[in-house]
Amino acid sequence: MLNGKLSLRSRHVPGGLFFGPPAWDAPVWPAHDNANGSPPTELPTTSASLRELLLRLKLTSQDLWTPALLHQLTSPAIQDVVLNLIAPQPESILPRVLSEFELPRLVAGLNLVRRCVSAVRTRLAIPREEGELRYQWRKAAKANGFTIHSLINRYPLGHPSILLRSLLGLKLQPGASPADLGVVLLDPMTCWLLGCWIEFGTQPQWRPVELFTHNATPRVIAANIGQSLARVLSDAGISHQNRQCIINGMMAGQLVDPEKTVLEPSIRTISIRPVPIAEDTVDCIRCGWCVSACPAGLNPAGLMAQVRMIDSLPAISAQEASMCIDCGLCSYVCPSRLPLAITIHSLKAAVGPDHRPGVPA
Ligand code: SF4
Ligand code: SF4
Structure with missing residues (x-):
């Protein structure tokens, strides 16, 4: 009993919750549907030409958390490129699976970005608990001059503002671009898609998606972009009737109707419960x-109480x-x-972007 209590306490730390790596069923990794393609004759060499490529490949999407690479190629003074291998949700396994099956393409994509932005350093953010992931990257890191940073994965460490604070001691305002601080933050999917283009000259029509259902270990499948989530689920043998479908994580994801939602490049997980x-x-x-628990150092209870006073909200609360x-x-x-x-999300939406700190009214 005492041990149970102690171990529970050790998994709750201020500023986030600690989750160990989830178990998962190893997928049969699909063959690349563009494997007969040939490498492009010319690779981009500058931020501007990389931007053009990202636009051409339609690599422009971002989700609630991860800023698109395209929007980070704005500063001429980039010091660091950081590949974020910290899962954005506690249950996520995609960084691990991509590293296991697609390491050479991840490395190719990462090298392309760092050359284009002339970064001084290239860093890998890896959860400390993920010994195998670190092992997978060790050889590539040595050969390419990447620095590995092992960080304790306290959710939501994968969020850009929390990650940059832990990794580099930099304060990134939510919604701001890491490039403002001289950093490009890369998500593994963008890196992988660039690596595929370098190898085959085109991108796959599918993307790996994580599936979570209750009473089953998570698994990763390949699903066609543009397909309805209902079809993706039925192909995977999962029924969504009388269940909820949540995309991009149970903690901060979005409830959707799988019949009316198609698989976007930015949908990385589908949870059915x-x-x-x-x-x-x-x-x-x-x-x-x-x-x-709040990793942003806010007072959620106080903010919730103020929602009723939205018309006369003090500027300081809007900022908070x-x-x-x-x-x-x-x-x-x-x-x-x-x-x-x-509720705080609605409050943010109500006060609007002009109340962001640092944004002139
Ligand atoms: S107030 Fe916002 S940042 Fe803080 S714990 Fe709640 S959702 Fe997270
Ligand atoms: S809102 Fe109130 S009850 Fe809920 S966690 Fe915060 S202080 Fe506790």
Whole structure:
């Protein structure tokens, strides 16, 4: 009993929750549908030509968290390129799976970006618990002069503003570009797609997607971009009838209708779960758990209380709300089951982008 308590406590740390690497079923990795293609005759060599390539390949999408590479190629003074191999959601396994099956293409894509932006250093952010992932990258890091950084994966460490603070001690405002701080932050999918283009001259029509269902280990499948999620799920033998479908993570993802949603390049995970039984909320008991869990150092309970005063919201509160990174941790830990994250998200939307710190009104 005592041991159980101790181990539970050791998995909850201020500023985030610790999750070990999830188990997963090894997929049969699909053959590349463009494997007969030939390498391009010319590779981009500058930020401008890389931008042109990204536009041509339609690599422009970004999700709630990860800024598109295209939008980071704005500064001429890039010092660091960081490949972010920290999973953006606690249950995510994609960085590990891509590294296991597609390492040479990841390396090719990473090298292309660092040459184009003339980066001084190239860093790999890897969860400390993922010994195998580190091992996979060790040889490539040595051969290419990459520096490996092993970081304790406290969710949401994968978020750009949290990662840059842990890795380089830099303060990145939510929604700002890492390039403003002289950093390009790369997600493994973009790196992989660039690596595929370098090898085959075209990109695959599919992307790897993580599937999560209750009572089953996660797995990765290849799914065609543009296909409905309902079709992706039925091809994988998963029923979504009378269940909820959430894309891009259980903590901060989005509830969608799989019949009406198609697989976008930015959809990395699909989770299917039984419709939860609604829990009654009760009044805030001022336990402070949301405050101690918030990685952005906010007071979610205080912000929620202010939503009722939106017309007369003090500027300081508007500024505070705009620092929220939508990680969902406050809602996750709240014993009163208050909808903190979604309320603060609406508050942010209501006060608008002009209230972001550093953005002139
Ligand atoms: S207030 Fe925002 S940043 Fe803080 S825990 Fe809640 S969702 Fe995360
Ligand atoms: S975690 Fe919930 S109950 Fe506790 S202080 Fe925050 S809002 Fe109130």
